[in-house]
Amino acid sequence: MRWINLKPGRATSVALMLAPFALLVIAYGIGSAARLAENPGDKLLPALQSLVDAVNRMAFTPDVRTGEYLLWSDTAASLSRLVAALGIATAIALVTGMVIGMFPYIRALLAPFVATVSMVPPLALLPILFIVLGLGETAKITLIVIGVAPAMIRDLALKVLELPREQLIKAQTLGGSSWQIALRVVLPQILPRLITCLRLQLGPAWLFLIAAEAISADSGLGYRIFLVRRYLSMDVIFPYVAWITLLAIIANFALDRLRIAVFPWSNLERGA
């Protein structure tokens, strides 16, 4: 049989899915053991036990100075920034993307501008944001918004333009005004795309969040990683990175489930 026709069964699929993760853990274990055998004080690849200790210290023991559980207070700080920023970016993208896609006049006015703004590297704007907006939360949230909103706007505007011409004509023959068509024909059809778009922007959003926190913050997951970097505390950094990854995976999965639950038709299309 040809390779392209060979399909794994269910059990094989699960095994294959887990294999790279298992390999990574094993490779880490071997590497760590080898380094520690040579130098018990090695900090680069700490033993599993040190990682567990670090998690225990960060997540389940109150900090001696502040009395807070650092992992959770860092997570709360980071997530509140992320949620605020993504909320603002989504709202801006939805409204702007829809009007750009629907109204030729607004498209002529804004589409080239948004395209230009989306080419500005957001991290290059970070110093400006810190100077203008101060070192507080506003600058960090603004950075994420500037980083993800233009791409979302362009994606949504494209999605609106991809709606078949026939649908918009049909809506007009049903007596729909521009407002009604926006509300009942365009909006419901791009909301699923908005969620997908948000999922795809989770990666960049985390990138900008951690960059902003690394430079100036007093709490947050990115702040902590860059703080303990000074002491080569790989035992803290590794669990933090894994935790950030896990949060991103959960958000990604939850958003996709949300889309299917709220817009069941958006999955039928794909199957048909």
Added chain:
Amino acid sequence: MSEIVLDKVWKEYGDQIVLEQISLTIAARAFVALVGPSGCGKTTFLRLLLGEEAPTQGTITLDGVPLVAEPGPDRGVVFQRYSVFPHLTVLGNVLLGKVLKASPIAARLFGAKRRAAIEEARQLIAEVGLTGAEDKYPAQLSGGMQQRLALAQALIMRPRVLLLDEPFGALDPGIRAEIHVLMKRLWHETELTVVMVTHDLREAFTLGTRVIAFERPRDRPEERERYGARLSRDIDIWPPRIAGETSIYAPDRADPVIPLSLAQDDLAPRGDRVS
């Protein structure tokens, strides 16, 4: 009534002349079938009637009033594809016209008004033979059922003119024959003037009261751009079909009293794909 008059209509896109010198009177309640080779401007013609495009020269009037250059609720339309909204159920699709008319700001209906509209929509859904599929999404319907839905959706507005752009072109022959029966019945029973673009001559002669052909009189490659299509044939079907009347000549062929059949072209639910 709803008489459409075209007076010396030309349509050009830039240098390209698509239609030239089209003068035509479409009587109220006629069923005009528009045929012609590909690229002869049939669809452009329909777009002109729809108001999606404005003629470069000439005028189009509906009952003596010039057409607005925008689609409106007096002209319904069914396209070959994408005529129904994928995010609405069958009921939601049929209901939409009612809702948009009654609720300009919220575009939603509540309470008694909603129930009345649903009642009317259900009747129309039954009329086109989609009873039982009210809660399905278009992606769960077969092609024939989607076109039935598109018809119901357009007819709830009680348009004066119904424009069909190769509506049954993508359907299997058997299903097409069934939907022809439906189409004929709807034409007999509602106050409609129908203009249908089709590739299928047989369909044109089965349904129409009048068959009109477009053709480019000059079709050499170098002439293509500067000469558009003209009206080349205009055939009144004989024996004549008259909306709402049984033909005395061939009652079997143009019979408005077709029993209301609930036959559906494809009942196989495609819900099994939902997962």
